[in-house]
Amino acid sequence: MTESNKLKIFNDPIYGFIRIPNTLIFDLIAHPYFQRLRRISQMGLSYLVYPGAHHTRFHHALGSMYLMQKAIQVLRFKDVDISKEEEEGLLCAILLHDIGHGPFSHAMENSIVEGVHHEHISLLFMEELNQRFNGSLTVAIAIFQGKHPKKFLNQLVSSQLDMDRMDYLKRDSFYTGVAEGNVNAERLITMLTVVNGALVVEEKGTYSVEKFLMARRFMYWQVYLHKTGIVAEQLLIRILKRAKELLKDGVDLSCSDALRFFMTHKISEANFDTSVLEQFSKLDDVDILAAIKLWQSHTDLVLSRLCQMVLNRQLLKIKLKNKPIGNVVFEKHFKQIKSKYNLSDAEAGYFVFRGIIENRAYNADRQNINILRKNGKITDVAKASDHLNLKALSKTVTKYYMCFPKDSV
Template identity: 75%
Template sequence: MKTSNKLKIFNDPIYGFIRIPNALIFDLIADPYFQRLRRISQMGLSYLVYPGAHHTRFHHALGCMYLMQKSIQVLRFKGVEITEAEEEGLLCAILLHDIGHGPFSHAMEHSIVEGVSHEFISLQFMHELNGRFNGSLTEAISIFTGNHEKKFLNQLVSSQLDMDRLDYLKRDSFYTGVAEGNTNAERLITMLNVVEGDLVIEEKGIYSVEKFLMARRFMYWQVYLHKTAVVAERLLISILKRARFLIERGDSLNSSEALHFFLTNHIDINNFNNETLAKFARLDDIDILAALKEWQYSDDFVLASLCEMIINRKLLHIKVKKEPTAESKFLMQLNKVKNQYNLTDEDASYFVFKGELKNKAYDRQHQTINILRKNGKITDVAKLSDHLNLNALSKTVTKYYMCYPKEGV
């Protein structure tokens, strides 16, 4: 393993100075796999709605590491044993937890590869880096996969109140300017504790937890599931689908070598090997944007129109309602596009489509957020809260949308 004494600091707009704690973390950050995250948008195409949302997965990963450092300090102060090896494992696990994201983050997760989650790809990157760094990530992999004997270590990385969520809510709120998402991450971390191996929040932090859950709900409706961001993401997915169809038909499309590989090969979890990982590591937002800029001049009407919509932000109209769209209204819009541009049903479906949006701020069926009461009892926050009805936040809210051209394609 290469070593370095350049234990630098990053100046982060959210937390101020973030210190790199040791040479291993420094070398992981310096690795090309991690540097790629500078070219992966944290919020996909949300900048089409919120112009400031240009921050990257690189920003987010460093922020998560900073919060993990704070959490370790707090828990050790309260007598929770975290060894030096476990500390390094935690920092590496949270630093690399999103390294498997593809271009524009979630938008591409099931377009470039089929049924392969970013968590799975992150783990493949970790195994590859573990070999490169002489087994230094073995502890981190154990924590990331939930196989470590200390359950709370995994909960710090992946749970309903983990460092990932604490950072992205605060960070996305900052860069979008949506103040409702701003949470007091440091206050929540100060309230952390461990009881019988599980992560808990001390009772005096209950109002901070309530605000965190409400902020999560607001951010999903106002930002992550914003109707304009939804239609842009759907268009991006459709572009990749159309490009793949045209290539299979024998058409020639210019793209980067890495993108061409994923358009011409059907990659799923069964054939995602080391060669695929190396190709995936070469993909980032630039590949997709360059392709869109090129393809907007394609001879194919569907592909050219879809690309131009994103490049020039002339998106489809989207209607979001509490009830599913009537089939008659859907067919009316579909036939209108078909007749206007002499398209087949399949081609018209790229411009007229519908779907669902689901929002659940608190998943009580997964891992509950447990409150350590003053009498020593552990209680689910939804049962203990008297300020807000958190039971309502644990129910899935579903909305329905339909997209279609505003006037002409």
């Protein structure tokens, strides 16, 4: 009788009711490692641009699981063999695929730890949970790593047309109010099938895939790589960098124990052990925001000013160009700020800096999207489509930016 109490439902604003299919999924969701995702923003500081974008990784994980349930249902209807064990593995893998994200998701991926991708940390969490759940996640881990003999299982979790992407595009579009990013995930899932062990899309779904790729391109340039969002993320990264420098110099800074651990230890893949994982599991957006609120009145001009910029949304000005920004323009702003506030070169570098952003909406070289034609042939979507834009979407677009204080204009 106690087990039936675990088969609960969530009311999701995107899909309606999401059912928890079994007790293992319930216990994973109830675990503190997963509950932490309620305190990790899905879109970093994008709410400074789109006020509604306050949804979390918790929302996204549940939504991705819901879409996976739909995909399993559709594929089984088309006589694709998915055992009960593989079904549970798929649901666990997609539920936990983002559990390794740190505070503000991608914004601080290389600030808290150095060169450790969130997918690697997700795997560490899954392996730790697998021990605690007596090997229940062994199949899920094999699927997540792409080591399962059935290739299409991994493609459902991690590919260019996976349940992760379908949910975040639809969800982020909803919460930002950017309607152009909305994709018909249910329609796309209905068009999926498996040929020779690989995931493909039936030919009648070609236009749906086109819409999906166009929506992805739009969301990247309009939302994820929005210039104001870029400035906010860069300021966040620089706040942590400055705080680390001050701590190294013996300056006292108040913050949570978990945050202090990562600011005073150099953590890489090589030394990311179980004890580090436990510290990481205690870290979320709250630690960062609480620290920023404390540091806004710190005696260090650089740290306090950076914190005030983020808290009060008084951000740096940003110029976004298709060509690299010249040294003459850069030096002009750099020298002006350095002189005005009597800063060293290193200090001025926190307020005047350049960078590059890149995006490719469709990568034909890595787990491409294949279309199953009516004659049985398999064709890459870029070739199957009569839409000229799809070939353009396969090319990497590079843009260059420069940030500087508005009073140096």
